[in-house]
Amino acid sequence: MASALVLWLAVYLSGTWAVDKGNFKTCDQSSFCKRQRALKPGESPYRALLETMELTNTRLTLQLINDNNKVHLLLELYRLQGNITRVKINELKPLKPRYEVPDVLIREPPTEPLSLLSQDENGVVLSLGVESQRVIISARPFRLDIVEGHEVLMSLNSRGLLAFEHLRMRKDTQADPEPEKKEEADPDNQAETAKEEEEKVEEGMWEETFKSHSDGKPNGPSSVSLDFSLPGVEHVYGIPEHADTLRLKTTDNGDPYRLYNLDVFQYELYNPMALYGAVPVMLAHHAQRTTGVFWLNAAETWVDISSNTAGKTVFGKMLDYVQGSSETPQTDVRWISESGIIDVFIMLGPTPKDVFSQYASLTGTQSFPPLTSLGYHQCRWNYNDQEDVQSVDAGFDEHDIPYDFIWLDIEHTDGKRYFTWDPHKFATPKEMLQGIMDKKRKMVAIVDPHIKVDSNYKIHNEIRSRGFYIKNKDGGDYEGWCWPGSAGYPDFTRADMRAWWASMFAYDQYEGSMENLYTWNDMNEPSVFNGPEVTMHKDAMHGDWEHRDVHNLYGFYVQMATAEGLIQRSGGVERPFVLTRAFFAGSQRYGAVWTGDNAAEWDHLKISIPMCLSLGLVGISFCGADVGGFFKSPSTELLVRWYQTGAYQPFFRAHAHLDTPRREPWLFGPENTALIRDAVRQRYTLMPYWYLQFYQAHHTGQPVMRPLWVEYPQDPATFALDDEFLIGRDLLVHPVTEEGVRGVTAYLPGKDEVWFDVHTFQKHNGAQNLYIPVTISSIPVFQRGGSIIPRKLRVRRSSSCMEHDPYSLYVALNPQRTAEGELYIDDGHTFNYEKKEFVHRRLSFANNLLSSVDLAPDAQFTTHSWIERIIILGASKPSKVTLKTADGQESHIDFEFDASMSVLTLRKPGMNSGADWTVMLQ
């Protein structure tokens, strides 16, 4: 009896804390994935019809035929600017149009000329521009290889897994009365269909059920699949969002990685299950080259990864080497999507930076956030009322902890009607916002996309009367269950709907809003509590398209429309800040993302690093995890460690579930308050550096938070590291993410480099594993020798309060005694930087001269900030230090030299940060 009870309890208790996997499909339960995965590598039934080839200046087209069913496909191949090749495959004459993802690419990608090198009956060879890159199209079976010199960079359909389920008439129901469908079909197509071989009708092709939900599939099977082989590659990354290691694992012995935006309750770590967002971009890396594949498809997608070396032990690999085994490592990847077309962008690098630029040229860069949004965010589900908000705000002042944003979750609304305020608890929102503004702080309120069905609710009535709701398969407004109870879901795929939504953020529409109120879009996967897999039925309709086709785009559009609303309400002047949970390729253009509903567990703290690194690799730099963990209650040690880690991640927000005890930073005794204060203050001293990183990310598409291999692509020791990371190029962070440890081992990269501990200024050599003893106050952070980092050491209540404060420059010398850095200053919140209103300086140290030169002479901005001190790490003692300003004046600067750490501190040079100047050490 007793043991039975214990067992029952164990099952029950563990059940309450883990994801209920039964709520989400495995590949086997998703009929197209099962069908596609049943297809094994082998000879492809597809053949290229070379006689159909047409080559214009910008594109090549060619028909493919499936010899089994005689269905023709159309292959299009483009050479895009910046070393990108685009391959599109669609049905030549589909029964009806297949979905092609709009709005994700920032423009029609500019092309470059393609030229034919040779052609025979076996295939054609095309030159990819000026480099020695070629595309070889083999005819039978169809296969596509991209080659540089003698090296194959990537092969498509080399394993014969191209599989394109053509649209077809339902055989067993052709007698059914659906005449209008038939008439719609093009007569040509009907002829084609008639020619088709009889194909086996498999279960799940025309209808599938999952739990109690049935998915009527009027269009029948429509999935697409293609394989990519990557010779020489052992490391692949990306395809977020998964709670998994940075380096992707092979999927031979389990499910593929799944990309299908889902609201997963209490997600589990280290598995390939789908989460809230999806970016179908994978990076492949080896010491000589980085490449990327962008699979532009918004339907449910699965990615299989296999590797010929994955099973081998180190000994096995050594044996191969000794015996001269010819087998080079290779990774094979296969993409499967439920509908749409194959539209692939092959980004050929060759460096990681090139791949980032290439991807940015397609989908855009990280939006440049308001400076304040890089500060600390205090959130909780929920701050109960205005008084609560006020007292939390006062608590930060009382305990001298800076913060910039306080957040309101769903309870602030009047009965979960977004754009409204609870009339009792938030009766005077403007008064509350003014109080926050008086402290130079800001607020974020949640606006979710599910709209309460309530005829007394203006937003609902407008959406309904304008016909903006997503429709169910029978043509009525789709209704699902979410926070407000029964809810409708606006069709954000419609431009007119998005424009209307944006207009709802106008100050006169969104009552109680003010310019310091920003927005949080949650539940935009979309989350439908009573829908299949907690999301929308795939047969719901967005105009002519099924939800199946657009699912992964929904959250992207919600954030797009919301960000547009925040821009418009200010007349296009102010930068928006919008946080989203669901995302897709291109979401980086609209704001920040977070890793959703994590838990107060050490493993969740650890996974925050690879999760944000993976997002950074695919363009989404503004990433963070709920500090402290959303579900459950963290131990004090975990909470402190989480603050210390979060302080060095791009989006820094504490958040907690409604059911958890309060955890504002001062509730854990004075020692812990001090530890948290110190972590948050470290964040604020580095705001100039963070801001610069985002400015650069906005311009170049480089990630802000980077895996080490991005900066050290030839050092295999960095390839799988995901317990430490770089911010930009110059700061290496190895946060303590283990309970009770006394030390951590950080890998410091760079054979000829040195790194300086930012706290002690101790110098360490690169290319070593460094053991660092730690205490509860330690956050191991290192500045790269050769860099200059601007800081603001006068930490105040909020980053706005620090706007005019002076800078301290940290110059860390490399063994060649040089260093470089940048300083970027603008007003911090408007789009005026686009009108060249900013200061952008290059700071460089060489030959004992530190100078500031203008990187943007055509830009203009007046800053009040001056240079307060210059700290030179790894310096020797000068006899005198002279400052020379632009007007030719020279003055002596006092300095202090700490011989034990070789730190030279120049006292109050005092020049304006925007000016030209030189400091000479003599």
Place this chain on the structure above:
Amino acid sequence: MSSRFHQLLPMLLLLSVGVSAVEVQRPRGVPLSKRQFYEEGKPFTCLDGSHSIPFDRVNDDYCDCQDGSDEPGTAACPNGSFHCTNAGFRPAFIPSSRINDGICDCCDTTDEYNSGAACQNTCREMGHKERESLQKMAEIAKEGFVLKQQLIQEAKRGIEDKKAKLVDVQVVKKDLEEKVEALRTVKETAEQPEKEAKERHLKAWEDQKALIRMEKDKARMAVVFLELDDDADGLVSVSELLSHSELDPDSDASFTEAEAQGLLGGVDKVDTEAFEAVWNNLKEKYVSEVTTYTAAPVETPPEEVREPASDNESEQYPEDDVQEDEEEEDEEDEDDDQDDADYKVNPLIPSFAFRYIYRLCPFNRVSQKPKYGGSETNLGTWGKWAGPEENVYSMMKYEHGTGCWQGPNRSTTVKLTCGKETVVTSTSEPSRCEYLMEFTSPAICGEPPSRDSEPRDHEEL
């Protein structure tokens, strides 16, 4: 950019009554008490003694001292503090980081001398306000203290009465014991009239028991009177009686005023003597509000306090859902196909303050009952005094209430403040399942200081 020269702050110092004004020069942000350390023209030694700097580096907007003492008037040091005189109000130290941050912190505006912030000197106003509120609080404290004294007196009287009666009973008991002793002697000596003697003995014993019972009943009556007498006016009124629905004579769930009046012998109010006459009407059904007296260091008149509940029309959500969710907390989702109906716990957390009735029975328990029916939830039973060390009796903690789904057991903190009335002024749930009640009572009032307290620094005013 700020100037390299230190700034001396001319200060108007109002001496005692504020008749004569004297200007005392000292660097900006330095309190008068530390003035002697900042002597113009002489090298300044950091207050931690670490090193000395030329005086022109004091307040030169660069931090030279580890302890921040060289920059009392600028934001240069991360750990410095700035002193505002706040003439008319009370002087204060603020962190250096609040100097010139564009936010007015000192009511005399001295912290924002170079930020462009338009600060108004509000010291006089604030001083006035503070004095007013102090006065008000003092009045409350005074009155509250008087009430408390009364309560204590009454309670003492009660105790003395009981003591006196105890003495009587003890006398009787002693008598009887003597008699028993005598009888035993009789018994021992006289075997024959044994039976007779036994009967006599028994009767005496019964008498004594009846007497004790009666005294106990009287004592209970006194206590009940005190409990019922909510406003401590020495009278039990109909309205006071109405708070005890258990007394309803016909137990029909509506305890009317007429019924209560009936219980009080047809009058509206009864004093202690009259109460004795109607006591028999009450004693069977009366349920005490208090189970333990002993833990109370203050003689709180125990009573039931209700938070007024008001309507919340905006919350149209089926209230039952919440209730259900909570009730089903312990059950597994039996119907798998009914996906996620129980998803994420209870999305509907309404403005509970408008939906529940809260009850506090001091030293017993706190409970919450939905306004529109449903079972009562225990928000904690009396645990301990939980105030800060210096004032441990300022807070009560009620613990181990009904468990929360995926959360702790419910608990309630009751903050006690001095007031003229014994009443719960607010109830909130700052953190899920952790409730906070604010409770005022004269029982908490301390002895007011003989004279109005003077919190100001005389030297500076």
